[in-house]
Amino acid sequence: MIIMVLHLFAALVWVGGMFFAYTFLRPAAVEKLEPPERLELWSSVFRRFFPWVWLSVLALPSSGIWLVGELYGDLASSPVTVKAMTTLGPIMGALFAIVFFFPYRHLKTHVANKDYPAAGKNLATIRKIIGFNLILGLTVMTLAGLSR
Numbered sequence: 001m002i003i004m005v006l007h008l009f010a011a012l013v014w015v016g017g018m019f020f021a022y023t024f025l026r027p028a029a030v031e032k033l034e035p036p037e038r039l040e041l042w043s044s045v046f047r048r049f050f051p052w053v054w055l056s057v058l059a060l061p062s063s064g065i066w067l068v069g070e071l072y073g074d075l076a077s078s079p080v081t082v083k084a085m086t087t088l089g090p091i092m093g094a095l096f097a098i099v100f101f102f103p104y105r106h107l108k109t110h111v112a113n114k115d116y117p118a119a120g121k122n123l124a125t126i127r128k129i130i131g132f133n134l135i136l137g138l139t140v141m142t143l144a145g146l147s148r
Contacts, residue, residue, distance in 0.1 A: 003070070007063035010056040011144070015137035017049055022134055026127070039119045043111040046104055046126075054100075057093045064089065081147035088140050095133045099126050 025045070029038045064086065072078040075086065103122040110119035 001070075003063045003066050006059055007067060010059040010063065011137075011141060013052050014056040014060075015134070015141055017052065018130055018134040018137060021045065021049070022127075022131060035120060036114075036116050039107070039111050039116055039123060042123055042126075043108055043119075046107070050100060050104070053096055057096060060089055061093070079147050081143040085140050085143050085147070088136050088143075092133050092136050092140070095129055095136075099129050099133075103129075 029041055033041060068075055068078055068082060068086075072082065075083065103125040107119050107122040107126065110116070110122060
């Protein structure tokens, strides 16, 4: 099932990327880099990661709808775990859109203008939202494992 592989890959890229960034990259950056370099790093990381998240945000609901139809016929016939995923997924997508269009956009501008205190405030907002989205993503992945 190519659609299942696409669905799993999109979830892996998005949630795995958040997990890596939050759990490994962030602590290492705080340990080794001064705030200006750290903010430049995050701006660069997000510039590379966020296009993949957009692909995931588009691929997951599209492939998910197809999989629900293929596996269960319709959403009403699907297990409660699948219904929960279809609720949490759009919330995750909305939170990502908020990050992308607001604090990330401001972070890029402030970093480009070397206004590091303002950029730091935006990065702190991004960190909080991504932390919450990571919890949602891990919950969705757990539900996916339980739905079989």
